[in-house]
Amino acid sequence: MINKERITNRFISYIKIDTQSDPSSNSTPSTLKQWDLAKKLAEELKEIGLQDVSIDEHAYVMATLPSNIPHQVPVIGFVAHFDTTPDFSGTNVNPQIIENYDGNDIVLNKEKDIILSPEYFEDLLQYKGQTIIITDGTTLLGADDKAGITEIVSAMEYLVDNPEIPHGTIRICFTPDEEIGRGAHKFDVEKFGAEWAYTMDGSQIGELEYENFNAAQAVITVEGKSVHPGYAKDKMVNSMYIAQDFINSLPRLETPEHTEGRQGFFHLSSIKGDVEETKLEYIIRDHDTTHFEARKEMMRDLVSEICSQYERECIKIEIKDQYRNMREKVEPVMHIVDLAQKAMEEVGVTPIIKPIRGGTDGAQLSFMGLPCPNIFAGGHNFHGKYEYVPVESMQKATEVIIKLAELTAKKYE
Numbered sequence: 001m002i003n004k005e006r007i008t009n010r011f012i013s014y015i016k017i018d019t020q021s022d023p024s025s026n027s028t029p030s031t032l033k034q035w036d037l038a039k040k041l042a043e044e045l046k047e048i049g050l051q052d053v054s055i056d057e058h059a060y061v062m063a064t065l066p067s068n069i070p071h072q073v074p075v076i077g078f079v080a081h082f083d084t085t086p087d088f089s090g091t092n093v094n095p096q097i098i099e100n101y102d103g104n105d106i107v108l109n110k111e112k113d114i115i116l117s118p119e120y121f122e123d124l125l126q127y128k129g130q131t132i133i134i135t136d137g138t139t140l141l142g143a144d145d146k147a148g149i150t151e152i153v154s155a156m157e158y159l160v161d162n163p164e165i166p167h168g169t170i171r172i173c174f175t176p177d178e179e180i181g182r183g184a185h186k187f188d189v190e191k192f193g194a195e196w197a198y199t200m201d202g203s204q205i206g207e208l209e210y211e212n213f214n215a216a217q218a219v220i221t222v223e224g225k226s227v228h229p230g231y232a233k234d235k236m237v238n239s240m241y242i243a244q245d246f247i248n249s250l251p252r253l254e255t256p257e258h259t260e261g262r263q264g265f266f267h268l269s270s271i272k273g274d275v276e277e278t279k280l281e282y283i284i285r286d287h288d289t290t291h292f293e294a295r296k297e298m299m300r301d302l303v304s305e306i307c308s309q310y311e312r313e314c315i316k317i318e319i320k321d322q323y324r325n326m327r328e329k330v331e332p333v334m335h336i337v338d339l340a341q342k343a344m345e346e347v348g349v350t351p352i353i354k355p356i357r358g359g360t361d362g363a364q365l366s367f368m369g370l371p372c373p374n375i376f377a378g379g380h381n382f383h384g385k386y387e388y389v390p391v392e393s394m395q396k397a398t399e400v401i402i403k404l405a406e407l408t409a410k411k412y413e
């Protein structure tokens, strides 16, 4: 069993270090403060006794736990990110620990009257009797994804201390800038040298994910003709009305607020316009690659149709692919999901397998040649002051990592 106090203290030592990333910066890491935790982690991994501990010029931390068995086993990896979201403050995180949670409202901040209530956050009730780490209501917690880091470090330490557990070579990597979509950008997959890996970056206990959206962004620019309204007859072209036609021609119910599960959507995220020019920004999402392509085609067709109604090219569309569904890269190696599922079951966790309605770093890594499903890290309510993590979930995630190492060794005996 993973020591509860030890894992709690380790987690708190990480969340005390501010590592917020910044999308407006072009460097990697995007903020200098991310180095503080990267360096601490590298030191800690050396102390634990891992090999080849490295930290590159972009702050990616890698290390190896060497194999302790005579037979050949595929090298597997575990990945987590140490930055926190730019959307909410991660400065001076002041965690509070609730032991033996009784199922009632939790006061995060008495002065500011900030309450974490199971009436609104029903998930809390499944952790009755457990130890929950919460914020003081002024910052996020940072369980996303310092819980993942805590679990990987704790699992490596456990495997070093318990050499009777058989395992092949394990590689681990901690990345910067995941929250601004760049966690995989400078990831050296070749140097990492694993056959497959798992991101420890999911939410509630049991989550196991290997499907995510295909994603694209579309910008539609409508050109009008501005004329004095008093003399506009048969001359003015109001770009906003043309834009409105475009908007109304898309299926009204295929939007984020009307879809779930594997249903895709068009999401109008911004309109900016006047008579002369209107710009529409959309994101397009679909798990199914064929449907995804059809959505893009539908938008393009609509643009040509509207164009043909006017004498000139009054409307243009630019579509940019963002990321793809990792399923096509994971399905050919489905045993890596099966292993994770089995590892969870063997440590008493019920797997919750569902498609992600978003993207993960693992999706990018999968297309870079490192198939990479996502496993729960245990936290809830990411990116805000209501973020919390049950210590028991971190203990279980750590056990899942240990079990995965062991099951992989046994599978290739």
Ligand SMILES: [Zn+2]
Pocket (backbone or CB within 6 Å): 081, 144, 145, 178, 201
């Ligand atoms: Zn995350």
